[in-house]
Amino acid sequence: MKGNVMTNLILVRHGESEGNKMRIIQGKMNFFSLTQEGRRQVKESTLSNIKLLKEINGVYSSSMMRAIETAKIVIKTAGIEQEVKSMEILDEMNPGVLSGKTHDYAKENMPKEYAIWTQYKDLDGIERAETGDELQARAIAFLEYMLHSCEQGNYVVVTHAGFLRCLYNTILNKDRTTPVDISNACFHKVDAFKYFSPLVIKEGEKCSVSYISTCNGEYVIKHINRLLTETELLLCKVQNRVSKKNSHITEVLFAQNMCLAENTYGLKISRYIDGEHDFQKYDYHKSIEIYKQVEKIYCDYNDEIRKEKSIHLFKEISLLKKTKLYLDKLRNCETKQLGIILTEHKEDEHYDSSQFGFIIYDLHRRNIIFTKDSLYFIDIESVLYAPREYQVASYIVSFMMLNDYALVNIFWTQNYKNYSVTA
Numbered sequence: 001m002k003g004n005v006m007t008n009l010i011l012v013r014h015g016e017s018e019g020n021k022m023r024i025i026q027g028k029m030n031f032f033s034l035t036q037e038g039r040r041q042v043k044e045s046t047l048s049n050i051k052l053l054k055e056i057n058g059v060y061s062s063s064m065m066r067a068i069e070t071a072k073i074v075i076k077t078a079g080i081e082q083e084v085k086s087m088e089i090l091d092e093m094n095p096g097v098l099s100g101k102t103h104d105y106a107k108e109n110m111p112k113e114y115a116i117w118t119q120y121k122d123l124d125g126i127e128r129a130e131t132g133d134e135l136q137a138r139a140i141a142f143l144e145y146m147l148h149s150c151e152q153g154n155y156v157v158v159t160h161a162g163f164l165r166c167l168y169n170t171i172l173n174k175d176r177t178t179p180v181d182i183s184n185a186c187f188h189k190v191d192a193f194k195y196f197s198p199l200v201i202k203e204g205e206k207c208s209v210s211y212i213s214t215c216n217g218e219y220v221i222k223h224i225n226r227l228l229t230e231t232e233l234l235l236c237k238v239q240n241r242v243s244k245k246n247s248h249i250t251e252v253l254f255a256q257n258m259c260l261a262e263n264t265y266g267l268k269i270s271r272y273i274d275g276e277h278d279f280q281k282y283d284y285h286k287s288i289e290i291y292k293q294v295e296k297i298y299c300d301y302n303d304e305i306r307k308e309k310s311i312h313l314f315k316e317i318s319l320l321k322k323t324k325l326y327l328d329k330l331r332n333c334e335t336k337q338l339g340i341i342l343t344e345h346k347e348d349e350h351y352d353s354s355q356f357g358f359i360i361y362d363l364h365r366r367n368i369i370f371t372k373d374s375l376y377f378i379d380i381e382s383v384l385y386a387p388r389e390y391q392v393a394s395y396i397v398s399f400m401m402l403n404d405y406a407l408v409n410i411f412w413t414q415n416y417k418n419y420s421v422t423a
Contacts, residue, residue, distance in 0.1 A: 007150055010052050011168055011188040012074065012158045015042040017066040020184065023103045025117065026066075027095040034069050041185035042070050046077040049187040053078040057153030062090035062160060070185070071158040080156070089142050089256070092160035096129030120165075121177045132166075136176050136216060137253035137269040139167040143196050144210075144221055144267065145258055155192075164188075171196055175215045211272060218272035219253070222379070227257045228266035231313045232381060236268070238308065239380055242300045248293055249300075250378050273376045275369035290375065291392075294363060297377060298391045305358045305383070314358055315385045358383050359391040 015038030019026040026032060034042070046053070053074070059082045061071040071084045098106055098113055106114040113126045122132030146155070159167070161182040168188055169176045173195040180188070198210035198221055210221040236255040243249040254269040305314055362382040369376045384390070 006152045007146065007192045008154045009146075009171070009190055009192045010049075010056075010154060010156045011164050011190065012045075012070065012156060013161055013164050013182055013184060013186050014064070014066045014070040014158060015039060015045075015073075015185045019066075025095050025098045025101050025103065025106060027092055027099040028064075029100060030064050033065055034073075038066075038184060039069075039073060042073040043077050045185040045187060046074050050078060052154075052187060052189050053080060053156070055154060056080045056082055057151065057155055058082055059084050059156045059158070060090060061086045061158040062092065062163075063088045064091055064160070067158045067160065071156065074156060074158065087142070089138055089145070090157065090159045090163060093123065093135050093162035093166070094128070094130035095123060096126040098126060098129070120179070132176060132216065133251075133271065134253050135163065135166050136170055136214065137219065139163070139170045139176075140212060140214075140219060140221065140269055141254050141256065141258075141267055142167065143171065143192060144198065144223070146192060147196075147198075148223075148265075170214055173215055218274070220270050220272045220378075222268040222270075224266035224268070226266060227264055228255065228268075230310075231316070231383070232266075233257075234308065234310055234313060235381065235383060238301065238304045241304045242297075246296065246300050248374065248376055249297070249380070250376055270378065273369045273371065273378060275371040275376065277365055277369060290368070293375065293377070294391065297360060297363070298357065298388070301360060301383070302357050314383050355388045356385060357388045357391075359386050359388070359394060361390070361394040363394070 015034045017026065017032040017034055017038055019029065019032035020038070021035050024032075056078075059071055059075060059080060061067045061084050063086045067090070068084060068086055074080070075082060075084065095117065096113075098110065098117055101110065103114075106117070116123060116125045122135075123129035124131045157167075164186075165178075165180045165182055166176045168180050168190060169178045171190050171192060171194075196212070198212045200208055200210050202209040205225070207222055207224045210223070212219050212221060233255055236252040239249060240251050243251040250270050250273060252268055252270055254267065256267055258265055258267050305311060308314070360380055360382065361384045362380065363377060367377060367379050369378055384394075
């Protein structure tokens with residue numbers, strides 16, 4: 001970690017764009033350049049804030065044309081010897097159905113949505129808009145990126161009104177919608193890590209997990225020491241759709257691959273659930289409730305995955321292929337030979353009486369959190385194409401591996417009355 005408490009960000013909003021001039025709600029629309037007035041605004045504002053622009057260590061911009069153009073004017077006017085690094089993570093908030101509408105049109109034809117927009121608060125009530133939590137997760141992701149990539153110094157960050165307000169307030173641990181000067185070409189200097197200091201709660205070779213508390217809520221940051229696969233990113237979208245109809249599934253607010261100069265990594269951010277992992281405090285009936293939820297998760301995920309055009313990505317992670325991967329690592333020749341014989345059969349032949357589906361095979365106790373009133377399944381990352389029975393089987397095995405034999409008996413005897421498992 002290279003972050004330092006003396007890392008300063010100079011936050012800049014882009015100058016007036018053609019979209020601003022036409023009073024269009026631009027959001028993520030990316031075909032508006034700056035107006036002549038906008039270029040003048042940026043140059044004058046840069047000269048007025050020239051003292052802030054000494055010894056600049058880096059310049060970041062959103063991927064939007066209007067922000068990149070602004071950043072280049074700042075560099076040229078201030079004589080900064082840095083290249084602009086554009087990042088989608090700094091893009092403007094998504095206004096959903098208001099995107100591309102003029103203010104006059106939205107006010108007359110979409111009064112409910114426009115009223116939310118003009119309050120300059122979270123956009124949760126606007127269809128397809130980026131929620132307040134999603135926007136703040138993006139701000140947290142950028143700060144986490146800076147924490148891992150920047151040395152002590154000063155960094156220019158050119159972005160947009162909605163994102164700038166959220167980022168600025170998140171840094172200062174204020175309500176993310178607190179009013180801030182977000183006029184065109186405004187400048188704000190802020191100590192990036194004076195208050196923003198994630199607490200590491202788990203650190204390993206494969207990933208680290210951190211906790212951050214903001215004025216608007218608590219979040220979990222999962223820093224994965226490799227790039228997220230296409231399937232994993234797609235699974236996050238599936239999980240979010242499932243979470244809308246299953247309140248026991250947590251939503252993934254941010255999932256993206258981050259590219260640093262020295263390394264690359266995957267990043268996921270979710271809401272923090274304040275609860276416990278310990279199953280031993282729950283009785284038989286509570287355990288049966290968990291079992292029923294596992295079955296419901298199977299059905300919900302299969303419904304959503306089968307809607308995906310890229311369903312083949314999930315089928316590629318099959319039981320047969322995963323078994324062969326394990327076989328390659330085996331050192332015991334006899335066991336390996338037996339495994340090779342078994343895997344010579346095709347799955348549909350070997351399990352001709354089974355219904356195949358997409359099972360979640362990381363539903364173990366560390367990924368289940370109990371609160372006072374409910375239970376939540378978190379950190380779902382692994383899908384396997386296998387017979388449906390494997391959903392319960394994988395769940396039972398995870399308990400056996402964690403020595404929860406009492407609960408294994410409960411789940412096992414629900415399906416196989418004549419058998420029991422003992423320690």
